[in-house]
Amino acid sequence: MSATATTVAHEVPPTGLRAFVRKLRTGDEIAHLITLVFAAGILLVTSLLVFELWRTSYLSRAKFGWMFFWTRTWDPIFDNFGAAPFIYGTLVTSAVALVIAVPLGLASAIFLSELAPRKVSDIISFLIDLLAAVPSVIYGLLGIFIVVPLMRTILGPAIKSVLGFTPLFSGPNYGVGFLTAGIVLAIMVVPFIISVSREVLLTVPREQREAALALGATRWESTWQVVVPWARTGIMGSIFLALARALGETMAVTMVIGNDPKITASLFAPGYTIASVIANEFTEATGDLYLSALIELGLVLFLMTFILNGLARILIVATERGGGRPA
Amino acid sequence: MKKTLLVVWLLLGAAAVVAAQSGTVLLNAAGATFPYPIYSKWFDVYHTAHPNIQINYQSIGSGGGIRQLQAGTVDFGASDGPMSDEQLAQSKFKILHFPTVLGADVPSYNIAGVSGELNFTQKALAGIFLGTITKWNDPELTKANPGVNLPSTDIVVVHRSDGSGTSYIWTDFLSKVSEEWKNKVGKGTSVNWPVGLGGKGNEGVSGLVKQTPNAIGYIELVYAAQNGIAFGKVQNAAGKFIKADLASVTAAAAGAAKNMPDDFRVSITNAPGATSYPIASFTWLLIPAHIEDAAKRDAIQGFLKWMLTEGQKYNEGLTYSQLPKGVVEKELKALSLIQ
Numbered sequence: 001m002s003a004t005a006t007t008v009a010h011e012v013p014p015t016g017l018r019a020f021v022r023k024l025r026t027g028d029e030i031a032h033l034i035t036l037v038f039a040a041g042i043l044l045v046t047s048l049l050v051f052e053l054w055r056t057s058y059l060s061r062a063k064f065g066w067m068f069f070w071t072r073t074w075d076p077i078f079d080n081f082g083a084a085p086f087i088y089g090t091l092v093t094s095a096v097a098l099v100i101a102v103p104l105g106l107a108s109a110i111f112l113s114e115l116a117p118r119k120v121s122d123i124i125s126f127l128i129d130l131l132a133a134v135p136s137v138i139y140g141l142l143g144i145f146i147v148v149p150l151m152r153t154i155l156g157p158a159i160k161s162v163l164g165f166t167p168l169f170s171g172p173n174y175g176v177g178f179l180t181a182g183i184v185l186a187i188m189v190v191p192f193i194i195s196v197s198r199e200v201l202l203t204v205p206r207e208q209r210e211a212a213l214a215l216g217a218t219r220w221e222s223t224w225q226v227v228v229p230w231a232r233t234g235i236m237g238s239i240f241l242a243l244a245r246a247l248g249e250t251m252a253v254t255m256v257i258g259n260d261p262k263i264t265a266s267l268f269a270p271g272y273t274i275a276s277v278i279a280n281e282f283t284e285a286t287g288d289l290y291l292s293a294l295i296e297l298g299l300v301l302f303l304m305t306f307i308l309n310g311l312a313r314i315l316i317v318a319t320e321r322g323g324g325r326p327a
Numbered sequence: 328m329k330k331t332l333l334v335v336w337l338l339l340g341a342a343a344v345v346a347a348q349s350g351t352v353l354l355n356a357a358g359a360t361f362p363y364p365i366y367s368k369w370f371d372v373y374h375t376a377h378p379n380i381q382i383n384y385q386s387i388g389s390g391g392g393i394r395q396l397q398a399g400t401v402d403f404g405a406s407d408g409p410m411s412d413e414q415l416a417q418s419k420f421k422i423l424h425f426p427t428v429l430g431a432d433v434p435s436y437n438i439a440g441v442s443g444e445l446n447f448t449q450k451a452l453a454g455i456f457l458g459t460i461t462k463w464n465d466p467e468l469t470k471a472n473p474g475v476n477l478p479s480t481d482i483v484v485v486h487r488s489d490g491s492g493t494s495y496i497w498t499d500f501l502s503k504v505s506e507e508w509k510n511k512v513g514k515g516t517s518v519n520w521p522v523g524l525g526g527k528g529n530e531g532v533s534g535l536v537k538q539t540p541n542a543i544g545y546i547e548l549v550y551a552a553q554n555g556i557a558f559g560k561v562q563n564a565a566g567k568f569i570k571a572d573l574a575s576v577t578a579a580a581a582g583a584a585k586n587m588p589d590d591f592r593v594s595i596t597n598a599p600g601a602t603s604y605p606i607a608s609f610t611w612l613l614i615p616a617h618i619e620d621a622a623k624r625d626a627i628q629g630f631l632k633w634m635l636t637e638g639q640k641y642n643e644g645l646t647y648s649q650l651p652k653g654v655v656e657k658e659l660k661a662l663s664l665i666q
Contacts, residue, residue: 076490077513144534152539174483174539176524259488259525270524276488280527283360283388284490284516286414291390 050302057296059289068296074261076281081293083300085261089178089271090304093253094246096182096267097189102239104186105193109235112194113201114223125198132191140255143184148175148256151183156268171266176258179267184252189242196241200234201227233316240312247305250275274301350379352626357385358392358405361492361547362428362610365647366405369638373630380626389492389516396422396613402623404613407492408499408516409592421616423665424591425631425658426609429648431548431576432497433558433606437536438463438478445559446471446568449597449605452561453505455482455543457512458522463541471568478541485535485544488525490516496608497545500596545606548576552646563605564597573648575604581651591658607648617666628662635659 060068064081071082108128112121152175159179163169204227212222228235258270259280274297285291363386370382387395389406396404397418409424434447451467454460460467464477487494498514512518524539526532529550536544548571551558560568569575582600587593597605614631618624635658639649650658 073519075519076517077515077519144538149538172481174524176535254488254527255531259527260520260523272525280489280525281517282490284390284492286390286393286411286516 050299053295053299053302057292057299059292060296061292063289064293068293069300072261072263074277076285076287076290079287079289081290081296083274083297085263086272086274086277086297087300087304088263089257089261090247090273090275090301092178092267092271093181093185093257093273094243096179097185097246098239098243100183100186101190101193101242105190105238105242106197106235108190108194109197109201110223110228112198114219114227121198125195128191128194132195136188136249136252137255139184139188140252142187143180143252143256147180147183151175151177151180160268167265168267171264171268173268174258174270176256176270177266177268178257178271181253181257181271181273182267184256185246185249188249188252189245192242192245193238196238197231197235200231200238203234204230232319236312236316236319240309243308243312244305247301247308248275249273250279254279274298274304350622352380352622354380354382354403354623354626354630355385355401356382356392356403356405356612357387357395357401358613359389359407359492359610360386361407361430361549362405362647364549365428365642365645368641368645369630369634372641373633373638376633377629380630382630388490389495390490393613396615402618403615403627405611406613407608407610408495409594409611410613423614423616423661424611425614425661426591426650426654427612427634428610428642429576429580429595429607429650430492430496430610431571431579431604431607431648432493432500432545433548433551433571434543434561435533435536435546435551435556435558436543437538437540438480439540440478441475443475444557444570445475446562447559448562449504453501453508456484456486456501456520456522457505457508458484471562480541483539483542484520484523485526485532485539485542486520486523487529487532487545488527491528492516492608492610493529493545493547494518496596496606499594499608500606503594503597548572549646561605563601563603564599565601565603567601569602569604571604571606573643573646575602576607576648577651579603579605579607580609580648580654584651584653584657587654587657589661591654591661609650614665616664624665628665631662631665632659 060081064071068081068083069087070084071080072084073080073082074085075081112125116124152173156173156175159169160173208226208230209222212226213219217225253273254276257272257276259272259276260270261272261277262269264271278294278297282294285294363384366384370384374381384405389408392401392404392406393410393414395401407430410422415422434452436445445468448467448471451460451465451471454465454467461482462479463482464479469475469477495514495516498508498512498518501512502509502514512521524535526535526544529546532544533546533550533554533556536542546556546558550556558571560570563569578600579595579598582598582603583593583595591609591611593609595607595609598607612631614627618627635650635655639655642649
């Protein structure tokens with residue numbers, strides 16, 4: 001295990017309890033033990049969670065099998081459940097959120113770390129950290145009272161007049177729907193991207209910038225071709241933190257998405273996400289199969305987060321190889 | 328710091344001593360959210376009059392109430408919809424239903440240029456929520472509203488997204504008046520809605536209706552009354568258009584009470600009677616038929632008796648309709664079934 005443990009063992013010949021107590025006195029063993037227990041605790045909680053979800057979703061898994069992923073119906077009365085519209089809704093809203101939030105967040109982070117005076121940067125980032133702590137129901141209310149009316153009266157018609165010919169922006173616009181949910185999510189996750197990315201960009205050594213400038217690069221070239229690639233891993237990390245929040249967001253999304261379990265190409269259409277349906281229907285779910293299907297949805301969300309995180313890791317490793325930051 | 332701790336411990340100790348000495352009966356209950364305001368009022372008033380009886384009520388939803396009662400984690404439950412035969416059969420012990428108050432759903436709408444109260448036929452409501460009636464100037468609507476200039480715009484349907492007793496009453500009514508609804512959608516706290524947007528809670532539905540032009544949604548009468556939301560009249564079984572209020576809801580219950588089954592599991596939507604409002608329902612307390620602990624049994628029986636007589640006076644202040652006399656008498660007799 002640790003190098004310390006081995007050296008200590010060499011110094012003191014192992015003679016039962018006394019040796020053990022002496023080992024404890026050095027402190028290293030205790031620290032080792034405590035951190036190990038805590039780390040194992042996290043693992044234990046996660047596995048318990050998965051096990052419990054797996055166990056209690058038995059009825060639904062037995063009845064629907066793999067079809068659960070493809071079925072488009074969600075009918076608590078006739079006991080026919082499928083996750084497809086919810087998986088679709090979760091992915092679409094998160095994707096919309098990232099498409100909006102990543103450029104916005106990254107640009108702000110670059111401005112704050114590279115261009116803005118340090119004082120301004122510190123004040124603004126303090127405010128951004130505050131934004132990250134706002135409860136999601138507040139963002140939901142913001143969505144209902146500002147984004148939804150704006151979408152119905154100004155934003156939606158404007159988008160439609162330009163891009164209305166594509167299936168993505170066709171159909172009636174109620175104000176609530178995938179796009180609105182995506183926008184509200186974007187507002188919610190952007191502080192995470194800015195805050196983490198800025199910190200990472202600030203850790204890039206001065207020498208890197210100076211070297212680039214010395215070679216005749218402009219300020220922008222040094223930022224975009226040297227500083228950002230150096231911080232790539234950290235920036236990716238901030239984006240996936242944002243994605244994780246977007247995938248699991250419940251309250252704000254359910255307030256503005258329209259809560260209609262349908263798969264529609266149009267971003268104006270109402271939809272539904274996994275987290276929203278669980279929050280909406282869990283309290284009144286009376287049938288055993290119904291409850292089990294809701295729990296299986298939780299399992300699906302866990303699985304999605306797991307897969308997306310895995311993909312993120314692969315992406316990071318792949319981009320590392322392409323150069324940028326030295327190991 | 329130490330002082331605070333000491334005080335906390337003393338208080339905890341005192342509470343424990345008081346609880347043990349005076350024979351305080353602590354009852355735990357859980358269930359429906361719709362009657363929560365009146366329940367908490369009742370439990371509070373009853374506790375003031377009988378300091379040794381304390382009732383903790385968690386408004387976690389009807390489904391949760393039923394499940395917790397069956398699991399034995401609460402002393403009694405509460406539900407907006409009666410338990411199904413299947414649920415009763417699954418239960419390890421016998422469960423009795425006691426109606427407590429009445430609730431009703433009302434149709435609320437937002438149509439540009441229409442300010443008066445609209446009349447909704449049963450066919451119209453079923454058609455709108457099935458998605459077969461899609462325009463506000465559909466003949467089914469214009470025919471019932473002479474003199475009102477209904478626009479030719481698309482109807483936007485809004486329903487509850489969260490599982491709720493309000494949806495149960497609404498879908499129960501639609502199941503009774505439309506064969507197609509009954510076979511295609513059915514009744515329940517959550518259903519597979521053929522059309523429409525979902526709003527969370529009464530506030531979500533009324534908010535969407537208010538914001539969205541040409542929208543229609545259903546909300547609880549209590550919520551509509553407390554927030555001054557306008558709503559339409561609905562055609563009852565006798566063919567009359569009735570506006571929901573305390574009296575018309577009680578009338579519906581009285582109409583249905585004549586053939587009230589012995590277990591009180593009755594639906595009063597589309598009830599007979601010229602003055603009955605058709606989209607109303609009882610909400611129930613679920614009491615185990617056999618309670619081992621004599622103190623708890625006496626406490627529950629005592630509370631129920633009070634709730635059926637004295638307690639009903641508090642209903643109208645909170646805009647819940649009173650139980651009709653016939654139902655109260657029948658329930659008082661049924662109290663002896665708790666043993």
